[in-house]
Amino acid sequence: MANITDEDIRKPENLVYSRTKVLTENIMSYCPGCGHGTAHRIIAEVIEEMGIQDKTVGIAPVGCSVLAYNFFDLDMQQAPHGRAPAVGTAVKRLLPDHFVFTYQGDGDLAAIGTAETIHACNRGENITMIFINNGIYGMTGGQMAPTTLPGMKSSTSPYGRDVATMGNPLKITELLAQLPGTIYVARHAVHTPAAVRKAKKAVRKAFENQKLNKGTSFVEIVSNCNSGWKMTPNQSNKWMVDHMFPYYPMGEIKDTVGKE
Amino acid sequence: MKELRLMKGNEAISEAAIRDGCDGYFGYPITPQSEILEYLMAERPYEKTGMIVLQAESEVASINMVYGGAACGKKVFTSSSSPGISLMQEGLSYMAGAELPAVIVNVVRGGPGLGTIQPSQADYFQSVKGGGHGDYKLITLAPASVQEMYDFVGLGFEIAFRYRNPVLILSDGAIGQMMEKVYLTEQKTRLTNEEIREKYPWATLGKVPGKHRNIITSLELESAKQEKVNIRIQAKYREVEKNEVRYEEILTEDAEYIFVAYGTSSRICQKSIELGRAKGMKIGLFRPITLYPFPSERINELAGKCKGMLSVEMSAGQMVEDVKLAVEGKTKVAHFGRLGGIIPSPVEVINAIEEKLMGGK
Structure with a gap:
């Protein structure tokens, strides 16, 4: 094989991969090793591939991804903690020809915003909801989340989550799948190339579904939080596979599209 | 000749919103203002003007729906009564911080707590001193008749968009429930998305290719920048104080x-x-x-x-x-x-x- 110089590599015809134009050049504020960046990327790639950048409005949450609007090259709104589904509801109702997505973490979507989440899905709002579940409050320094596993340590469950006094982890995704308003509910991860491909397919479907105007599409992405879990990125991904996946199993939970 | 109708104060709010070319209402029932939502649902403005009417799951959701709609440059409003307005304070603070225009109607009842469903004016402090967190103001209009309930909806939207700040109509159970004659105005047409882009270049209607994206947020983590935001917002309030005093x-x-x-x-x-x-x-x-x-x-x-x-x-x-x-x-x-x-x-x-x-x- 001929020697390839650095200059050759940089030639456009030799590029095999580049940053999607739907992401800005801003440096992401996420910890190295965290899944948020990859989740952002696949959403941005889907929007670019669908050619809907000029017709998309994104809703950012409160939490680690509060600054999501700095990273997506899209018109974005930053919602109060937990309220993204209510904000997104109005945006979609007032701009029915646009694509609207919310991007929320577990504390935002499954604790403080539970009512907004359930009711937006129950009304079958024609939006795409992306849910990042890493079982912890990352932004505020590793407190217990509604999805923190039994026995899992956090700064507010320093001896491990005691389900007798702290409740059980909330499988809100399964709960939402019970509602007639959701048409597509899936759970994926972004820790391996194969997982990323599957997650991206689900995100694509969740966005394509908005063209059908039939209900809410919901994709949970189980992610690591190496900082919050106090592990290296590799350790945290392994821990996620060993502990999070059994409780939050991967796959399509509900898909009513094309089955009518 | 002008159209004249006998109406309740609450109904006048709804009719005024439809005729003013309002894009959306989001609200949750509470006495003594439920007629606002009931009237809008019965009138089906969606079929006449395209105005959206949605019953939210709570006042918290209502005000955040208003946040989302206002961020698109749409003319949106909500209404409630005292306990419900308390629940909206977080959203109102966010809207003032993100500089979003909207009209909020408070048909005040007696408090504190669940209090009474009878009229009261005990929400004055909450309205004018900033009921939510942070340095902000709600421009507050106080109608004294059913005609003013009607007129202040259009006026409220005008002022809200002029300053990009929420406007509160501070009414009470008596004005909301009593009937008086009202002179109605002509039906205005709603703005198209293209007109909104032209008038309100900050609106999030989708990033126009080649242009900078629009971001609606009240967050600025760098204190030096956040102080500048605060100073700019305060300067806006000094303008409001200079230009909008009415008595x-x-x-x-x-x-x-x-x-x-x-x-x-x-x-x-x-x-x-x-x-x-x-x-x-x-x-x-x-x-x-x-x-x-x-x-x-x-x-x-x-x-x-x-x-x-x-x-x-x-x-x-x-x-x-x-x-x-x-x-x-x-x-x-x-x-x-x-x-x-x-x-x-x-x-x-x-x-x-x-x-x-x-x-x-």
Whole structure:
């Protein structure tokens, strides 16, 4: 094989991969090793591939991804903690020809915003909801989340989550799948190339579904939080596979599209 | 000839919104303002003008729907009564911080807590001092008639979009429920998305290729930048204070004593003036129409010309604090109020001014 110089590599015809134009050049504020960046990327790639950048409005949450609007090259709104589904509801109702997505973490979507989440899905709002579940409050320094596993340590469950006094982890995704308003509910991860491909397919479907105007599409992405879990990125991904996946199993939970 | 209709205050709000070309209403039922949502649902404005009407799951959701709609440059509003407005305070603070225009209607009932469903003016502090967190103001309009309920919807949207700040219509259970004649305005057309882009270049309607994206947020983590945001917002409020003060005066020219009252209380005071003047008392009424910005300057002028002012409120004494600040000690200021949903009678008000300012009967 001929020697390839650095200059050759940089030639456009030799590029095999580049940053999607739907992401800005801003440096992401996420910890190295965290899944948020990859989740952002696949959403941005889907929007670019669908050619809907000029017709998309994104809703950012409160939490680690509060600054999501700095990273997506899209018109974005930053919602109060937990309220993204209510904000997104109005945006979609007032701009029915646009694509609207919310991007929320577990504390935002499954604790403080539970009512907004359930009711937006129950009304079958024609939006795409992306849910990042890493079982912890990352932004505020590793407190217990509604999805923190039994026995899992956090700064507010320093001896491990005691389900007798702290409740059980909330499988809100399964709960939402019970509602007639959701048409597509899936759970994926972004820790391996194969997982990323599957997650991206689900995100694509969740966005394509908005063209059908039939209900809410919901994709949970189980992610690591190496900082919050106090592990290296590799350790945290392994821990996620060993502990999070059994409780939050991967796959399509509900898909009513094309089955009518 | 103008169209004339007999309407409840709450219904007038809804009809005004439809005719003003409003894009959406998001609300949750609560007495004594549920007619606003009921009227809109019955009218089906979606079929006439394309206006969206949605019953939300809570007041928290309603105000955040308003946030989302306003961020798209749409003319959106919500309404509630006291306990529900308390739930909206987070959203209102966010809207003021993100500089979003919208109209919010509070048909006030008695508190604290669940209180009573009867009319009250005890939400004055919450309205004009910033009920939510942070340095911000709600531009507050106080209607005293069903006609003003109607008129202040259009006026409210106008002011809200002029300053990119929420406008509160501070009404009460009496004005919301009572029926009066209302002159209606012509149906306005709603703005198209293209018109919104032109008028409000900050609106999030999708990133136009080749242009910078629009971001609606109240967050700025760098304090040096956040302070600049605060200073800019404060400068806006100084403009509001310069340009938007509104009030009405009745028989203040020769008045020795002046009632200061807004909304329902001002209507009671009008009757008290009739009764008092018949007895030879030289009394008049100063009615603030904007509670923020408060007409302090004019009150100060009047204070220099009269012997005393009585702040008449259906509260334990809230606006009276602003009256005292405005008067700067130039004249005597007293407060008379009824609480818990009681509306004072005109005679009670006359007795109060005699007792508190005129040295008894």
